[in-house]
Amino acid sequence: MSESRVTSLVERKNIESKWVVEGDPWEAFRQIEVITLELTQSYRHSLGKYSRFFLELENGRFLGTSCPTCHKVFAPPRPLCPDCLSITAWQELPGTGTVQTFSIMHFPSLVNDDVRRLETPVTLAYVLLDGGSTLFPHVLKAAPESIHIGMRVRVAYAAAPVQHPIHLMYFVPLEE
Amino acid sequence: MADRMPMVIGVGLTPFASNREDCNVRDLAVEAVLDCVRDAGIENLDAVQHGLTSYESDHFNRQMTLGAILHDTLGLNPTPNVRVEGGGATGALALRTAWAYVKSGLCDSILVYGCETNGKSIASQTANQLFALSADVDWEMMVGGTYTAFYAAMMRVHMEQYGTKREQFAHVAVRNRRNAAANPFAQRPMDISIDDVLNSRPIAEPYTLLDCSLLSDGAAALLLATEEWAKQHSSRFAERPPVAFTATGCGTDTMRLGDRYPHLTNFAGKRAAAQQAYRSAGITNPLEQIDVAELYDSYSGVEIQAVEDLGFVPEGQGGPAVADGMFDHDGALPVNTSGGLLGRGAPVGATGIAQAIEVVQQLWGEVTPERQVHHARRGLTDTHAGIGTICVVNIFERQD
Numbered sequence: 001m002s003e004s005r006v007t008s009l010v011e012r013k014n015i016e017s018k019w020v021v022e023g024d025p026w027e028a029f030r031q032i033e034v035i036t037l038e039l040t041q042s043y044r045h046s047l048g049k050y051s052r053f054f055l056e057l058e059n060g061r062f063l064g065t066s067c068p069t070c071h072k073v074f075a076p077p078r079p080l081c082p083d084c085l086s087i088t089a090w091q092e093l094p095g096t097g098t099v100q101t102f103s104i105m106h107f108p109s110l111v112n113d114d115v116r117r118l119e120t121p122v123t124l125a126y127v128l129l130d131g132g133s134t135l136f137p138h139v140l141k142a143a144p145e146s147i148h149i150g151m152r153v154r155v156a157y158a159a160a161p162v163q164h165p166i167h168l169m170y171f172v173p174l175e176e
Numbered sequence: 177m178a179d180r181m182p183m184v185i186g187v188g189l190t191p192f193a194s195n196r197e198d199c200n201v202r203d204l205a206v207e208a209v210l211d212c213v214r215d216a217g218i219e220n221l222d223a224v225q226h227g228l229t230s231y232e233s234d235h236f237n238r239q240m241t242l243g244a245i246l247h248d249t250l251g252l253n254p255t256p257n258v259r260v261e262g263g264g265a266t267g268a269l270a271l272r273t274a275w276a277y278v279k280s281g282l283c284d285s286i287l288v289y290g291c292e293t294n295g296k297s298i299a300s301q302t303a304n305q306l307f308a309l310s311a312d313v314d315w316e317m318m319v320g321g322t323y324t325a326f327y328a329a330m331m332r333v334h335m336e337q338y339g340t341k342r343e344q345f346a347h348v349a350v351r352n353r354r355n356a357a358a359n360p361f362a363q364r365p366m367d368i369s370i371d372d373v374l375n376s377r378p379i380a381e382p383y384t385l386l387d388c389s390l391l392s393d394g395a396a397a398l399l400l401a402t403e404e405w406a407k408q409h410s411s412r413f414a415e416r417p418p419v420a421f422t423a424t425g426c427g428t429d430t431m432r433l434g435d436r437y438p439h440l441t442n443f444a445g446k447r448a449a450a451q452q453a454y455r456s457a458g459i460t461n462p463l464e465q466i467d468v469a470e471l472y473d474s475y476s477g478v479e480i481q482a483v484e485d486l487g488f489v490p491e492g493q494g495g496p497a498v499a500d501g502m503f504d505h506d507g508a509l510p511v512n513t514s515g516g517l518l519g520r521g522a523p524v525g526a527t528g529i530a531q532a533i534e535v536v537q538q539l540w541g542e543v544t545p546e547r548q549v550h551h552a553r554r555g556l557t558d559t560h561a562g563i564g565t566i567c568v569v570n571i572f573e574r575q576d
Contacts, residue, residue, distance in 0.1 A: 015197065015198040026198075029198075030198065032197060032198055034197060037238060039238070047314060050314065076315045076432070076434075100333075100434075100437060100438075100440065101329040101330070101332050101333045101336075101433075101440055102329060102332065103324075103325040103326075103328035103329045103332065103380045103381055103382075103383075104378070104380065104381040105320065105321075105322060105324070105325045105379075105380045106377070106378050106379055106380065106381075107301070107304065107322065107324075107379060107380070108320035108321070108322060108325075109304055109305050109308040109317060109320050109321060109322050110301065110305070110320070111305055111308065111317055111318060111320065112318060114318075114320075115318075115319070115320035118320065121378075121381075122320055124319065124320070124321050124325045124329065124380075126329055126433065126434045126437075126440075128437060133437070134432075134434050134435050134437055135433070135434025135435070135437045136434060137315065137316055137319060137321060137432065137433070137434050138319050139319055139320065149332070149333070149336055164314075164318045166314060166315065166318045166319055167318075167319070
């Protein structure tokens, strides 16, 4: 390949028309250029009406929301009860619960430093918190072979700084 | 024929591939639409009264307002156009929308074209992150969650509750990739064994690499119109058995799996979509009354859940039914003759349309002889977004 002034150039080549089953009407369009295209964004991302959940995690408290009308308790919180459209109230939960299902992820989404710091495989556990009505999905730090449906767990609070406030917590086995 | 029943006039498809680096996303759409024009027996797009663009992601396609660009590229201006998006269900939701546009009299003909570049132009790790953006970002994606894990967590409960076995869903991974071998447009035909699936590397347990569907580049197009329009404009309409898009159903479910507790094993939205479509098509015994189907096998186990939610077998019996070959090519109801998402591939915006194309071509008797289902008169497509968050069931029937 001759020198190019295109700094993002990956390659230039002629493509064999292997994609065309019969005949190739695109013969004059087989010379291709591939470049690197970078698009990155960062946002001032408000956590909105869900914010208090994250604020209280930093204080070592685990909050759900409860519906004043149908008494369902949402964890993760919902500001609006989807069953009756009532505005919910914050409610502290003890942070203990039971694993209802889980998956051991060998390739978690490396979306932030918090996930990148985790030892793989990472267990994603769905936990029914005591006093809650829904399952809370989060990382369960436990030996993979020890994890099972029905396992008792509790919320643990991170001591070290985190990038996304959801990582102020994780689940660990409950020693009863 | 029923009033303004949308008929399938023509279909077009690109091969699905892991890396169509000879094309950008517009080139792919052009390829599928030109194929559709040829297949429909129309000279050009002048008589087409409406366009409908089907694609999921600005991130994958590196372009916003892609609908306007494709419409322009195809020379469809000033014809009206609409873009439809519904996650993994995008293509099927696009067809459902087109169905309503024709039925309502908004137009007599509509060209539905879908495309996506989900292939190797983006690293698979980045692709996983982009797909995770279509989960609940602050609650599921940020803890490192992946769609494979969400589906795997569902399957684990299915296994625990109904005794479903890894060998049973591995059967789907083997059969659909084998079916793909009879489809020259399939991305990844493979001749593999159950053991190959069980022994491939774990991705999100219990799912292994070979339980997972493909990332693809590709496009698909389908022209829908009234019979009157077809008789006037299509030279091929009278040549082949008339196939109508007779019914469509749509159902939804919560975004997060945990909000469905205690019902974690199956897709309630899919059940609702199927019931609507069946009611509308007059189907009371789907296993008997449907001859061929393309099911949304984003993961092998999802097909087991689907055959239950579509009412082919009772809930909890999908595993043994699949493993017994009930849905193989020589079974009671052949499914995923195209190879499905596991073997043919899955460029998201094209997927639901490509499923419909397989079914329609089966009804026309126009697929390769090895995969042709004989005497097929009624076919179904099952497509969904998320973990069954938006579900669409479309039904196509021969009218002769």
